[in-house]
Amino acid sequence: MSTPILEVVDLIKHFPLATGLLGRAGSAVRAVDGVSFAVQERETLGIVGESGCGKSTTARLLMQLIVPTSGAIRYQGQTVGTKALPLKEFRRQVQMVFQDSYASLNPRLTVEDSIAFAPTVHGVSGDQAVRKARALLDRVGLEPARFAGRYPHELSGGQRQRVNIARALAVEPRVLLLDEAVSALDKSVEAQVLNLLLDLKDEMGLTYLFISHDLEVVRFMSTQVLVMYLGRIAEVGPTEALYTASRHPYTTALLGSLLSMDPDNRRTQAPLAGDPPNPIDPPPGCRFHTRCAYAEPVCSTREPDLGGVGLAHAAACHMAHPGTGHSRAAGRVA
Amino acid sequence: MTKDKILRVEQLSVTFTGGTKPVRAVDNVDLDVARGEVLALLGESGSGKSVTLRSILRLHNEKRTRIDGRIIADGTDVTLLDGDALSRFRGKTVSMVFQEPMLALDPVYTVGRQINEAIRRHESVSQDTARTRALHLFERVRIPSPERRLDSYPHEMSGGMRQRAMIALALACSPKVLLADEPTTALDATVQVQILLLLRDLQRELGLSMIFVTHDIGVAVEVADRVAVMYAGRIVELGPVRDVLRTPRHPYTVGLLSTRAHGGRLSGNRLPTIPGSPPDLTNLPAGCAFAPRCSSVTESCRTKAPEARAVGAGHTVRCILQHPTVGPK
Structure with missing residues (x-):
């Protein structure tokens, strides 16, 4: 396999908790706790999980918006933040689109100025940057003559998100991180933006990291999917394999929570009870064992791993690997 | 027939008058809910679904809202209640579950x-x-x-x-009627199912009548007996959940059903879309509010808003298109 365009090695982020007078030292929210994955060029890696699973923290770590506790991020084999790949250059290659389309735009800049700003930082002349901004507005479906001079509050949510996409593309990045980028949009508008993203990807040869809580949308967009639970990877694999033959009970439960869309075959049982536990004090062993229907003693004592690097479809579950001591441990090699 | 209707909303219009221009958020809505029935109000942001729901408990600021029409809950006209009578009514006859319990x-x-x-x-x-x-x-x-x-x-x-x-x-x-305003929208997928099942069980056990506001047609299908689809303050389609899902008659409903990413996709496929965006309520078109986004629009759609007409048992639509449209499934 060729060098992945983006690679994350053993990424960890612990947010220390503010300590009171008698504060417990060492207590921390273990938001991301040992996450490794690689994205090949022109793939779309979907990241799914429930609130608190660490998917947004992972995105922010990737963009270096927050500093990791430990771990490395490599772009085309080079570690970010070194002499070979300074942060500024990395950010030209990797851009992000956020969920809140309004909060991510400067309310005092016209959308044209917002889009043209980043290229000037990277040495493009003002004139050229404006021309580029207009071309991009046109490309994301906003007629420049009508929209270039507008302010964010004069646009609808869908239009603003198109502006955010144009702005991210202004520095000609190779990778886009889309963090719940369509989640705040109405369904009829969401479909338009998803189609736009697919078109742009084909046209510009982009690589996407598509983070969402919406399993249907992730399935539609992604070539690979990564499922996170309480700061760790539960399962990773090619989209259809993961959706049709999941190997981690958590993935199966997530998929079992999808709505039926059939009034004659409504859901009759919730696949999981309760909420995800608190990431401040995650359960020992497998983090999912407290909600897992197949949990055995080994699950609460030993933490399962994904079982080797570079596997196409892997699950961090004792049942997925032979010889783990779980009675349902697979004979097959994952 | 009207006897077993625990709640009737007749010709309800809600206009917010606090801003520079009055905004008509709900426009001539007629609804009823039978005892033990679950009605879903489905729509996107600004469609008037939550405003309709809140009107039933009179939660809008009285000074900045004009409410026309009647709301009859268990024999009482809610629009005429005041002071103590309103307090006794809220929670006792009709009660509400909100989207964000923390708030x-x-x-x-x-x-x-x-x-x-x-x-x-x-x-x-x-x-x-x-x-x-x-x-x-x-x-x-x-x-x-x-x-x-x-x-x-x-x-x-x-x-x-x-x-x-x-x-x-x-x-x-x-209470006899439970109103639920997007009660599962803020929840994770695995928790959403739990709460939907709980509400469904409680509704059945207690024989509650429910109005369930949601933007997610999947949620409506999971809980509702009937669905009312709202667009720009009007109910554009109303009918039993099976009929609306399988033979949607309003182009907007058809669009909503087909834009939903559901199941797998062959690589390279695109989602069918509804062009444009939801309308600006302060600046609605003269005729059908959906006309600017509708692929089957005719000249008369732009001048006169269509009346609701029956297209099946308990199934009405506000659209002049005669031919039944075929849903995605």
């Missing part, structure tokens, strides 16, 4: 105390009786270790548990 519950009182207060506000019972009833409610909404949880503050509970607590609070005075 709807009072952060400085334990949830048990909030339920006690609601019960004792409506009925003269002792603290102990109220507490026992609160405990039963917590058991009913399946909160684990309910005795202990009654003494929790909202922030000490998880999102799913808070929503269960709010459902318990809403049911505290055994």
Whole structure:
């Protein structure tokens, strides 16, 4: 396999908790706790999980918006933040689109100025940057003559998100991180933006990291999917394999929570009870064992791993690997 | 026929007058809910679904809202209630579950105390009786270790548990109608299913009538007997959930059903879309509000808003298109 365009090695982020007078030292929210994955060029890696699973923290770590506790991020084999790949250059290659389309735009800049700003930082002349901004507005479906001079509050949510996409593309990045980028949009508008993203990807040869809580949308967009639970990877694999033959009970439960869309075959049982536990004090062993229907003693004592690097479809579950001591441990090699 | 309708909304229009221009958020809405029936109000942001729901409890600022039409709940015209009568009505006849329990519950009182207060506000019972009833409610909404949880503050509970607590609070005075405003939207997928199933079970066991506001057609399918699809303040389609899902008749409903990413996709496929964006309520087109986005639009659509007409048993649509449109499935 060729060098992945983006690679994350053993990424960890612990947010220390503010300590009171008698504060417990060492207590921390273990938001991301040992996450490794690689994205090949022109793939779309979907990241799914429930609130608190660490998917947004992972995105922010990737963009270096927050500093990791430990771990490395490599772009085309080079570690970010070194002499070979300074942060500024990395950010030209990797851009992000956020969920809140309004909060991510400067309310005092016209959308044209917002889009043209980043290229000037990277040495493009003002004139050229404006021309580029207009071309991009046109490309994301906003007629420049009508929209270039507008302010964010004069646009609808869908239009603003198109502006955010144009702005991210202004520095000609190779990778886009889309963090719940369509989640705040109405369904009829969401479909338009998803189609736009697919078109742009084909046209510009982009690589996407598509983070969402919406399993249907992730399935539609992604070539690979990564499922996170309480700061760790539960399962990773090619989209259809993961959706049709999941190997981690958590993935199966997530998929079992999808709505039926059939009034004659409504859901009759919730696949999981309760909420995800608190990431401040995650359960020992497998983090999912407290909600897992197949949990055995080994699950609460030993933490399962994904079982080797570079596997196409892997699950961090004792049942997925032979010889783990779980009675349902697979004979097959994952 | 009208006897078994516990709630009737007739010619309801809601206009917000606080801004520079009046905004007509709800426009001539007619609805009814039978005893033991679940009606889903489906729509996107600005469609008027939540405004309709809130009008039933008169939650809008009276000074900045003009409400026309009638709302008859269990024989009472809600629009005529005032002062004490309105307080007695809220929670007792009709009650509500909100989207964000963290905002709807009072952060400085334990949830048990909030339920006690609601019960004792409506009925003269002792603290102990109220507490026992609160405990039963917590058991009913399946909160684990309910005795202990009654003494929790909202922030000490998880999102799913808070929503269960709010459902318990809403049911505290055994209302006849339960209104639910996107009660699962803020929840994770695995928790959403739990809450939907809980609401469905409670509704059946208690014979509740429910209006369920949602933007997610999947949620409507999971809980509702009938669906009303709203667009720009009007109900554009209303019918039994099976009919609306399988033979949608309004182009907007057809569009909503097909734009939903559901199941796998062959690589390279694109989603069918509805062009444009939801309309600006301060600047609605003269005729059908959906006309600017409609692929089957005709000249008359732009001049006159279509009346609701029957297209099946209990199935009405506000569209002049005669041919039945075929849904995606």
